[in-house]
Amino acid sequence: MDNKLTVYNSKSRKKEVFEPINPGHAGMYVCGPTVYNEVHLGNVRTFVSFDVIFRYLKYLGYKVRYVRNITDVGHLTDDTEEDKILKRAKLEQLEPMELVQKYSNMFHEMMNIFNNQSPDVEPRATGHLIEQIEMVQEICDNGFAYEQNGSVYFDTLKYNEKYKNYGKLSGRKIEELFTETREDLKNQEEKRHASDFAIWMKANDEHIMKWNSPWSVGFPGWHLECSVMSTKYLGETFDIHGGGNDLKFPHHENEIAQNVGARGVEPAKYWLHANMLLMNGRKMSKSDGNTISPYELFSGDSPHVSKGYTPMAIRFFMLQSHYRSTLDLTDLAMQGAEKGFKKLMEAASELKKMEYTGNESITEHDKNINDILDSMVEDMNDDFNTPKAIADSFELVNYINKLKDKHMTFDEISKSTFEKMKTTFLTFVYDIFGFCDESAGQDNSQFSGMVELLITIRNGARNNKDWATSDLIRDKLLDLGIQLKDSKEGTSWSKS
Numbered sequence: 001m002d003n004k005l006t007v008y009n010s011k012s013r014k015k016e017v018f019e020p021i022n023p024g025h026a027g028m029y030v031c032g033p034t035v036y037n038e039v040h041l042g043n044v045r046t047f048v049s050f051d052v053i054f055r056y057l058k059y060l061g062y063k064v065r066y067v068r069n070i071t072d073v074g075h076l077t078d079d080t081e082e083d084k085i086l087k088r089a090k091l092e093q094l095e096p097m098e099l100v101q102k103y104s105n106m107f108h109e110m111m112n113i114f115n116n117q118s119p120d121v122e123p124r125a126t127g128h129l130i131e132q133i134e135m136v137q138e139i140c141d142n143g144f145a146y147e148q149n150g151s152v153y154f155d156t157l158k159y160n161e162k163y164k165n166y167g168k169l170s171g172r173k174i175e176e177l178f179t180e181t182r183e184d185l186k187n188q189e190e191k192r193h194a195s196d197f198a199i200w201m202k203a204n205d206e207h208i209m210k211w212n213s214p215w216s217v218g219f220p221g222w223h224l225e226c227s228v229m230s231t232k233y234l235g236e237t238f239d240i241h242g243g244g245n246d247l248k249f250p251h252h253e254n255e256i257a258q259n260v261g262a263r264g265v266e267p268a269k270y271w272l273h274a275n276m277l278l279m280n281g282r283k284m285s286k287s288d289g290n291t292i293s294p295y296e297l298f299s300g301d302s303p304h305v306s307k308g309y310t311p312m313a314i315r316f317f318m319l320q321s322h323y324r325s326t327l328d329l330t331d332l333a334m335q336g337a338e339k340g341f342k343k344l345m346e347a348a349s350e351l352k353k354m355e356y357t358g359n360e361s362i363t364e365h366d367k368n369i370n371d372i373l374d375s376m377v378e379d380m381n382d383d384f385n386t387p388k389a390i391a392d393s394f395e396l397v398n399y400i401n402k403l404k405d406k407h408m409t410f411d412e413i414s415k416s417t418f419e420k421m422k423t424t425f426l427t428f429v430y431d432i433f434g435f436c437d438e439s440a441g442q443d444n445s446q447f448s449g450m451v452e453l454l455i456t457i458r459n460g461a462r463n464n465k466d467w468a469t470s471d472l473i474r475d476k477l478l479d480l481g482i483q484l485k486d487s488k489e490g491t492s493w494s495k496s
Helices: 041-059 084-092 096-113 125-141 156-163 174-180 222-234 245-263 294-299 311-319 331-353 364-381 386-404 415-432 445-463 467-479
Strands: 006-009 014-017 025-030 063-068 145-148 151-154 197-202 218-220 238-244 268-274 277-279 327-329 482-487 490-495
Touching (some): 006 268, 025 041, 041 268, 041 277, 041 415, 096 445, 125 145, 125 197, 125 218, 125 245, 151 245, 156 245, 197 245, 222 245, 238 245, 294 311, 294 445, 311 331, 364 386, 386 415, 445 490, 467 482
Parallel strands (some): 025 238
Antiparallel strands (some): 006 014, 145 151, 197 218, 482 490
């Protein structure tokens, strides 16, 4: 396969020709959600980006194995803070695994709403405790970890003495980490160096999610799960490891250290990172009100937007920016994306209905159209440059509209060029960009998924006695012609 795909490798900080470890195959691991809350738009942007990468690798002919994990234990914001899932479970008065299932379902519903394809494997951290304990033991046996009071810490200084690569991915230096570590961490006295991190934590008596290990009854460190699950399903070294930019340090940096410390090899050949989503030029923040949830963006129930926007218009907006660039969400930008998406899909709908009726003549239009089609592939081969590929696709929209409006006849292009345009344009719109026809109405899976997600959010509001939110969702759905019916068995819906 003649493959000219280049990807930007965060580790080397340059574009590299993509050369998979096994020709014709591609293994990709993407860090999935920590399922303790509703997925936010920044997460959606990351998963949409890697969905397009997944789709394009398949378009190029690769047999892709896409692995995306579910974090359901061990995610701490520092080494002593309570597990996020436990903290939320107590708040919602649910069992931890009940909470995990609730937010996993909501996550999957949101991915369906945005038309993201499912990964080939979606492992959970709690399903791989044995392998995680085994990796901790391997790291200990190789001399790169130490035990203190039942907890096990990765020894970054000892590791760096041998491999001299800790911090290479993120650009951090071990010496700088003293100033970046909180001085009031309870376990700081246990650690030999501020950059050391827990790979196994001893649990206190109140901790619910805990397991037996050679060191203590406890739970694994957050970074450990991805080291274990990525290599279990993709091999000790695989092609692509992806995630959000915020995961470079410490998560991905520590993954590399764990894998090398245990097995002597780095896990991934190429590291790809999606950049952050801003709003109104600033980082999203709940504390200052500069935030919006996917539901609020769908419904328009937010002071930051003048109306609601469909999931595909939002997906279009996200793909108008390169995945490595920051993306600024504004109401004006969303209005422009909505218009652009509508224009693109109208052209796709017209093109699907067209049949060639010309006389096989070849004109200058043939060269122009073929140049645009080749350019779209070149754009995507250039580190998945969706904004440029979308811009090129709009040049084809002009040709499609000319044919539709009879401002151009089929005699002015050859049949082979028309057929190539039809096949390639529709493949990019539906199979690579991942758009779908929202005009299909209320029977499509995206609409149904959105309704189910809103019902799940409403049920959560009802459980928390948040009647205002519950009534708002019910009334908004009613405005859309969706009637909700509450019963002992749950909430059902129908179109009125």
